[in-house]
Amino acid sequence: MNMPIINTKYEHVNDFVNTLAPVVCNACVKYIREGKKTISPAVIIAQAAKESGWNLNASSLFGIKGSDIECDTTEYIDGNYVSIRDSFAKYPDVTRAVYGYLDLMQWNNYDDATSANTPEGELYGLTNAVNGTDRDENDNWVGYNYATAPDYYETTLDIINDFGLRIFNDYLSSILNESSNTPSDDIDESVVDAIYRGEYGNGEERKQKLASAGYSWADYQAAVEAKYYSDNAEESEEDNDTSEENxxxxxxxxxxxxxxxxxxxxxxxxxxxxxxxxxxxxxxxxxxxxxxxxxxxxx
The missing domain is CATH 3.10.350 (Membrane-bound Lytic Murein Transglycosylase D; Chain A)
Known part of the structure; x- marks a missing residue:
């Protein structure tokens, strides 16, 4: 399979993705063959687009915190978006920025993401907050790893879906020829339903039970969110007459x-x-x- 090339109606999207994708895929192949942790190309490319504003020349392609440069940024703090100035890591080129991102993923804090097998699961592991359903006893969103914005999961997933970035995951799979190391959409709906019914418990108990059964917690948590808590799930419960009136x-x-x-x-x-x-x-x-x-x- 040759390296895919996307062709959307947006030239800046085409230039960004088609330039970055070969670098990302090659880096993922290298890390997987070395037994290191990775995130799928679709998620990496989408995060780069979101963090940089589709700019390959951005000072910080992935918005990784560091001590090299100071930039204006926006953080979600105590329920509000706040403009602050923060320090970031700066890399000399796109390739080193991608390797810097993958090196960050070696941190155990991202294990839920790197152990997932779907883009949804990876993004869930990176944010652990979809539609505001992950909250602590004080009703605060919890589990943020990579980003603080509560809509980070949804907006990054939109980039993946809107521009067909999963094709690069398929390409990676064809190169490795090992489905066990590459993203998969093989989700058992009966397990999803059982999780929703509470049969796997909550919190750490749920993680342990899923792991013991050979399931990725992040993948299945994301699947539960999508099926039972997303806007689409809520819309599916509405009367047909309502949708016809739209x-x-x-x-x-x-x-x-x-x-x-x-x-x-x-x-x-x-x-x-x-x-x-x-x-x-x-x-x-x-x-x-x-x-x-x-x-x-x-x-």
Missing amino acids: TDERYATVEPGGSFCQIARDYLGDECRAQELAEYNNMTLDTMLYAGMELKLPC
């Missing part, structure tokens, strides 16, 4: 540097409707937008 949605595609105010002005004719636009998409005005994202437009 009119065709209108969408706006975020361009590089786009904002809620700009989209509200250009598509809705009123910049003051930016707040309405954000809420219509279950976001806030502080939510980070990335080029290529599609926003639903209110009437």
